[in-house]
Amino acid sequence: MTTDNPTDNSATPSPTDGSEEQVRKVYAKDLREKDQVNTVFRVTKKERVTARSGKVFLSVVLVDKSGEIDARVFENVEALEPAFNVGDYVLARGNIISFHGKSQVVIEGLEKLDPGPLDPKEFDAPPAPAREDKPAREDKPAREEAAPKTGDGHGGGARAVGQIRELVADRVNDPNVKALLLAFLDDPQIAAGLPHAPAAKGVHHAYRGGLADHLLSVMRLTLRVADHYPMADRDLLMAGALLHDIMKVAEISSDKGFEYTDEGKLVGHLVMTAQKIREKTLAIPHFPPLLEQHLTHLVLAHHGRLEYGSPKLPMTLEAHIVHALDSLDSRIASWVEAMQRDPNEKWTENLKLYDRQLWKGPAPTQRGRAPVERRARKDKERKPKERPEKTGAPAGDAPRAERPERAERPERPPREPRPPREPREQKEPREQREPREARPPREPVNVPKELTFKPFSVLTNKPEPAAKPEDGSDSES
Structure with a gap:
């Protein structure tokens, strides 16, 4: 072929x-x-x-x-x-x-x-162009920072990478931390793989570009948490949010069903990231050893428990926050993606991974919104607007809201007199038509003033003699 x-x-x-x-x-x-x-x-x-x-x-x-x-x-x-x-x-x-x-x-x-x-x-699908909008500054409300769409998936990895780079450049203040994070983003292996890499094989953000979406989401969460807990270091939180999963670009292949690579199976992304931190810090002059150790601890402890694959338990505030936000974002994405795949209306099928069903129906509040509500179903279930009840009082008796008094308008200057119009040209008189011939009078039609009709039975049947009453008295016919 x-x-x-x-x-x-x-x-x-x-x-x-x-x-x-x-x-x-x-x-x-x-x-x-x-x-x-x-x-x-x-x-x-x-x-x-x-x-x-x-x-x-x-x-x-x-x-x-x-x-x-x-x-x-x-x-x-x-x-x-x-x-x-x-x-x-x-x-x-x-x-x-x-x-x-x-x-x-x-x-x-x-x-x-x-x-x-x-x-x-x-x-290979072309990367989506980066959006022009920039993340909000610290002096803007947190709600202005739009959260990434969960599960939108295809083609958004390059856009998310661009927004990650902007966050690092605008929101990280420590020069050593910023230099390290930019060195990671400029690494050829990471720069080539991050726009296309999935965050997992099938649990959460399991689509091309899913890893960048996940990292961006956790970074934005850390900004909100850092505002609420000022005792935690913002720069360390931002570094942990970006670095904790970044070497999944080499752990999971973005082709052929997102299979694990040989290095991913033998080493794993936690150790691979720790090795990359050592490699990058050695290239940055006078990088503080204690800062390198804290950054490495953020990565090695972000799974939270030894049985979950963490070689170390979280021992710093920043490590615990990164672990909690990573778990939160991955769990929410996993649930939403499961709800999107499920064909039911209110409850999902029993999820083997979590050994439970999930509620996906509308919330019982005034908002009444479902987590994965579709537009078509929303239009069907949209309630009609409530109309005021009609009362017996006529419409004219209903009280009306008093209108605010209008501001007095300034007096207009008098208009200038218009120039007199030019006299119109007189049209030529029309020729008089010849008088029509008088029509002869119509013949009168003899029509009676009142028309009477006899029923058909009178014309076809002979009249029967009127029966006399038994008492011999006459009765009206």
Whole structure:
């Protein structure tokens, strides 16, 4: 199978039956409604979903270098589901529809391809541009710092990395701590992997760019907690929030189902980060040894317990806060993502990881909002506005609110007199028409003033003689 696109190094999958099929590569950004699709993509998401009607379908995200596009498999789900996985290159056949204003592929057929002949660069989604808005300064209220969207996932890693760099540059004051954090962000391995790395394989933030979203979220949480607990050092908190998971860029692969690397299995991101701290601090002149030890302790203790993989228990205020905020952010993200995957209305299915069900219905408050409430369901459940009850009093008797007195307007200057109008030209008199001939008078029509009608029975039946009463007296007919 080859491609018919001379301007691009597109997908060239190898044939499986000895024949070559020419496939024209059409990029995701160029697909429009009613287009027919027969081209190659890489799968970045595959999820089995049960609709409210009970029908099962597959929710898929396809990607190439131009971007990504949502896809659905509605037919032959049981046959197509085991045929491919996340990270595979597939030849997708189907058509394009418009769903909520976005293009979507309805997959009719799908074939897994050998990645050998393919150029991986053709299927790496471009990083999303960094947003122009900057995080709020210390003199602004904390609510102005918008929290990252949980689980939005795809394409937002580069944007989150840009906001992390801005936080380090604007909110970290200690020169040694700032130099160390910028050295981490400028490290080639971290700079290349952080925009795409997931935070976990499947528990929380398990999507490309999820690690950057998680680190940014914990950093923003530390800013709020540092305002509430001024006895904790803000710079150490910011450093722990960024460094605690950063070496997951080398622990978990961002391709092929987010598998753990050999180094990740043998060493782990805690020790890998401690090694990287030593490497970077040696390159910074006169870096304080005690500061290096505190930063290393933040990383080694952030799991909180020995049985959870921490070689040290938290022994500083900053280490305990980083552990608590890391646990909070990962748990909230994990719960919300589980609620989004669950098809039920109020309670999720029993989650094996937490051995419990989670409430996902609306909160019993005036706000009445659900954690993962969808827009369509919100419109259905929206309550009508309450109208004031009608009373027997006429509308004119209802008291009216007194209007505020208007400010007196300044007197206007008198208008200048208008110049006299020019006399109009007199139109020529019209010619008089010839008088019409008098019409002859119509003949009078003899129509009675009152019309009387007899019932049909009187015309068809003879009148019967009136019966006399038994007492012999006459009665009116």
